[in-house]
Amino acid sequence: MILKAKERGGGAQLARYLLSMRDNDHVELHEVRGFVGDDLLSALREVDAIAKGTRCENYLFSASLNPPGGETVTVEDFEKATDEVERKLGLEGQPRAIVFHEKDGRRHAHVVWSRIDAEHMRAINLPHYKMRLRDVSRELFQSHGWEMPKGLRDWRERDPLGYTREEWKQARRVGLDPKQLKALFQECWNRSDTGTALAQALKERGFMLARGDRRGFVAVDYRGEVYAVARQAGVKTKEITARLGDPEAYPSVDKVRTYIAACMSERIEGFIRQAEREAGSGRKALDAERAELAARHRQERQALKTGQEKRWIAETKARAARLPHGFAGIWHRLTGKYSKIKQRNEREAWDALKRDRAERDGLIASQLDQRRALQERIREQRERQQADLLLLREDIARYQDMASPERQNERRNSDTERETRKRQHRRDREQDRGFER
Numbered sequence: 001m002i003l004k005a006k007e008r009g010g011g012a013q014l015a016r017y018l019l020s021m022r023d024n025d026h027v028e029l030h031e032v033r034g035f036v037g038d039d040l041l042s043a044l045r046e047v048d049a050i051a052k053g054t055r056c057e058n059y060l061f062s063a064s065l066n067p068p069g070g071e072t073v074t075v076e077d078f079e080k081a082t083d084e085v086e087r088k089l090g091l092e093g094q095p096r097a098i099v100f101h102e103k104d105g106r107r108h109a110h111v112v113w114s115r116i117d118a119e120h121m122r123a124i125n126l127p128h129y130k131m132r133l134r135d136v137s138r139e140l141f142q143s144h145g146w147e148m149p150k151g152l153r154d155w156r157e158r159d160p161l162g163y164t165r166e167e168w169k170q171a172r173r174v175g176l177d178p179k180q181l182k183a184l185f186q187e188c189w190n191r192s193d194t195g196t197a198l199a200q201a202l203k204e205r206g207f208m209l210a211r212g213d214r215r216g217f218v219a220v221d222y223r224g225e226v227y228a229v230a231r232q233a234g235v236k237t238k239e240i241t242a243r244l245g246d247p248e249a250y251p252s253v254d255k256v257r258t259y260i261a262a263c264m265s266e267r268i269e270g271f272i273r274q275a276e277r278e279a280g281s282g283r284k285a286l287d288a289e290r291a292e293l294a295a296r297h298r299q300e301r302q303a304l305k306t307g308q309e310k311r312w313i314a315e316t317k318a319r320a321a322r323l324p325h326g327f328a329g330i331w332h333r334l335t336g337k338y339s340k341i342k343q344r345n346e347r348e349a350w351d352a353l354k355r356d357r358a359e360r361d362g363l364i365a366s367q368l369d370q371r372r373a374l375q376e377r378i379r380e381q382r383e384r385q386q387a388d389l390l391l392l393r394e395d396i397a398r399y400q401d402m403a404s405p406e407r408q409n410e411r412r413n414s415d416t417e418r419e420t421r422k423r424q425h426r427r428d429r430e431q432d433r434g435f436e437r
Helices: 011-018 040-051 075-089 129-144 178-190 195-204 229-233 237-244 253-322 326-335 337-403 405-436
Strands: 002-008 026-033 060-066 096-103 106-114 207-211 217-221 226-228
Touching: 002 129, 011 040, 011 060, 011 106, 026 040, 026 253, 040 096, 040 106, 060 075, 075 096, 075 106, 075 129, 075 337, 106 337, 178 195, 178 229, 195 207, 195 237, 207 253, 217 229, 217 237, 217 253, 226 229, 229 237, 253 337
Parallel strands: none
Antiparallel strands: 002 060, 026 096, 060 106, 096 106, 207 217, 217 226
16 A cells, blocks of 8 residues: 655645545545544644644645555555554544545545644654655555555665656658569559559559659659669669650659658648547547446445445344333343343444445445446557557658658768669679679
């Protein structure tokens, strides 16, 4: 159980925050102990008034008790943890309040203590409370058999950022097999008898014709990759020139890339708007389902509470009826029977209280399972939508980069260096063959 706490003031503000339903599915005031008032707002205002008799500004100690996700934790477990925190910090006997919050299928508790020792009108000192809470937290994980977080086992293992994530590669190359790519170009070449027909056939497959650096013809795909038409189609350069005509009549590779980037950016922006609309509608549907589930759970809890109260009243009356009154009561007291009946009633009342708690814990556990299942769907939908939007935005960034003049110059220089290396490699091979002869 992760424990977080701090010393603070502002009792009224804290009470309103703890009772707020704005971000929670359920809020329950479980306990108000040691105060004159029996509601949270009046209790914390009471501490505020007492603290004015001292020089203490942070007169409250507020802690949150967060069990691991997916674990079933009873009210008794929360109470035992609260008692252990009290013992460890020296707050035993101090007025306190416990509030349960449920959100996203998880239940946690907030505990607020008064730091003011009303008898001596001074604030209780809490030295090194973070270290002591860490020790209590470690003991709770061990006693419940929960998997302990790394940071709790050893503070040096804690990741200061909380999580790590590899950066996505913005430039993703075409995944076509080279044989498939050549077959595609050959098919377009064979089914067209004019330059216009070839350009249209390639465009239908996602390629645009352009003028290469050495007056040859190339095709540029929608990702900005460049392919030599003659090499891919498996025909001679003269045949390509005869069908397509003068290369100067075609745009350069940079102009084609800029045109593709503008078209694709506009298209992807439309995809992003569509994805955001779909995400909004999906989020509204799940929010409505979450609100309906929370309302149904509140009704179930209220029904259980009403039923338990009726049963408690009936059982209390039945136990009270066992106790004789008048002369019979005096006789039973003299013979000791009255004491035995009273002890029996107290045992039955305690057993009934434990039974009611167990029923409530069971209902809450069942409802938390339902809420966790819904939260898992919400999480999966959110991650899926975020991943889709991230990929689309990366594509936008890549097309903006593809259209930038600086990036085009870098590509031209890179292409020139690559061609130079190829020519040098061919010359070296020819010299090697001449030497062998």
